[in-house]
Amino acid sequence: MSDAAQTPLNLYNSLTRSLETFEPVHAGEARVYSCGPTVYNYQHIGNMRAYIFADTLGRVLRWKGYELTHVINITDVGHLTSDADAGDDKMEKAAAQSGKDIWEIARHYTDAFWADIDALNITAPAKWSIATDHIEEMIAFAAKIADRHCYELESGLYFDSATVPDYGSLARAVTEDGEGRIGTVDGKRHQSDFAIWRKSPEGEQRQMEWDSPWGKGAPGWHLECSVMSMKYLGEKFDIHTGGIDHREIHHPNEIAQNQAHNCTAHSGANIWMHNNFLIDRSKDIGAGKMSKSSGDFLRLEKLVERGYHSYAYRMLCLQAHYRSELEFTWDNLLAALTRLKRILMGMQNLRARLPEWPEAKPTIGDAKVVQALADFDAAISADLNTPKALTIFEQLLDTKKVDVEEKYGALLKMDKVLGFRLTETIRETLRIRPMGTLLSPADIEERLAERTQARADKDFAKSDEIRDTLVGNRVEVMDGDPLQWDWILETS
Ligand code: AMP
């Protein structure tokens, strides 16, 4: 345990709908599985919220001193356009629409996803687990449960949800949204039964298909997460995460498969955690859960093109509790960016006062610093209360009459959880040129120097002219800015 970790870690378990104290399955270790992206398209910023949440969980577990093993899967096969068994395979559909090779599509979107992961400073997991690398294991898993829990139809092998105890208890009441996404398949015994293996239709060759005891075809989407979580983390591991939509169908189905495979009522993970949705309110009309199906969604790249550093989005996410809905507007993003700028300015001022830089002093003895660390620990231990943790961080940053070295060391320690890389992120890092901006920072600095000279020479006409040119290039000149920025680029 790290010296600052005192409060027991309480996490909200969707299975029991209550806060539970984290007790690891293996002493000193934390094993976490997060449902990853389906790589038929780019991830939108709503999806990225799910990984910022999983990253925060991992960082908190590390803060608490656990040795973390985190696995995130990459779904490159099997996810249908409906969450259950109707519709096309998302990957096959994307390949057909673009005329591209399906493997190429998977590679392209996986790389784009990893670039976003990096840009948001999301810690890479111990394992990125690719679904198509595990087909044989999926077939073996399905074969083990086929006799007692499955039945075959023309379209594939189906899991009989009545063969496990308490099917769907994670979802509790299936909402209309969840129910609506369960497709109808002729011959299914229960509406909630789901495909374990989908046979390729007669006379149709798919780009991705494999031989199996149930004919040529591809695995059902839910199978991969059961197989890969069990392979890398064990039959019983600590925490399984995903977006709240997975609470309805995907995770109940994973649980049913785990129970069938392990011949136990245990769900596979002790704690199931779900982040709430990002709601898109960036448009005047049509606010709603950000989703890919509409085709109109915001990518991280779009934010950067408009002049917002990706850490502003990280800040926006941390300002909200992961179980609350979060509204996305450009104003909210700008406010998050400003908050981050203020923090960076505070860190810069603090560093200027340090006798040595950037080494942090290891021993903590100042009572104010000790208290701040304990408060921070209590906040993150209360089901990852990042909004409160951020405030505690800022309060310590503003605290006067305190040992500066200890204060700096404690802030960097907290940053290990917040994830803004405060040792290397400086105010200039946040200066991103929106697309279409012609002036480089060096050009701007040069003109500002000319303007300063003009003002010193009392040549106000020239000074105004320079300012107007800058404004015409979407550079706002910031005379007397409280955050001490000489200029900013207008975000759009
Ligand atoms: P997908 O690529 O669609 O499988 O989704 C990847 C992850 O993003 C899953 O954990 C989803 O539950 C989550 N997710 C999807 N939409 C949103 C949203 N609007 N806000 C937050 N998380 C989401």
Ligand code: ZN
């Ligand atoms: Zn999954």
